[in-house]
Amino acid sequence: MFTFLLIVQTLIAAALVTVILMQRSEGGGLGVGGSSSGFMTARGAADFLTRSTAFLGGAFVLMSIALAAVAGSSRQPTTVDTSLVNQSAPASPVVPAPQQPAQDAPAVPLAQ
Known part of the structure; x- marks a missing residue:
């Protein structure tokens, strides 16, 4: 349920950003010209985008x-989890450092 609501929230946010960016800063909305009658005139587009912004914001x-x-x-x-509260940590084993061969020892060739 949470994942579904999160996806819907993301889609609403993307739509809200898109609608806000489509608006003109002067309120002209899309800058669409044309005849004075009809739905997508400059004024109609501005009203649509304003209402869409309010709806998507809500x-x-x-x-x-x-x-x-x-x-x-x-x-x-x-x-x-309190099951390990009174137990002490095991001692870590001491690992000896690897010994380096002496510098003056002759190198032994490998048999082929």
């Missing part, structure tokens, strides 16, 4: 609250 906030509620309710209580 959906993003609601999904964030839902994700926090699901994460909080599905959380398992933490447990501490």
Whole structure:
């Protein structure tokens, strides 16, 4: 359930970023010209993008609250393992350092 809500939240966030970037800073919305009647005029596009931004922003906030509620309710209580509290750590074995051959010893050729 949490994974599904997280994917939906990601899609809403991507759509919200896209809609915000499509708007003009002056509020013109897409900069679409054309006839004064119709849905996608400059004013119609600005209204559509503004309403889309408001809807997606609200959906993003609601999904964030839902994700926090699901994460909080599905959380398992933490447990501490106390079975090793009174045991001492085993002594680590001492490993001797490898011995280096003497420098003046003649090298022994390998048999072929």
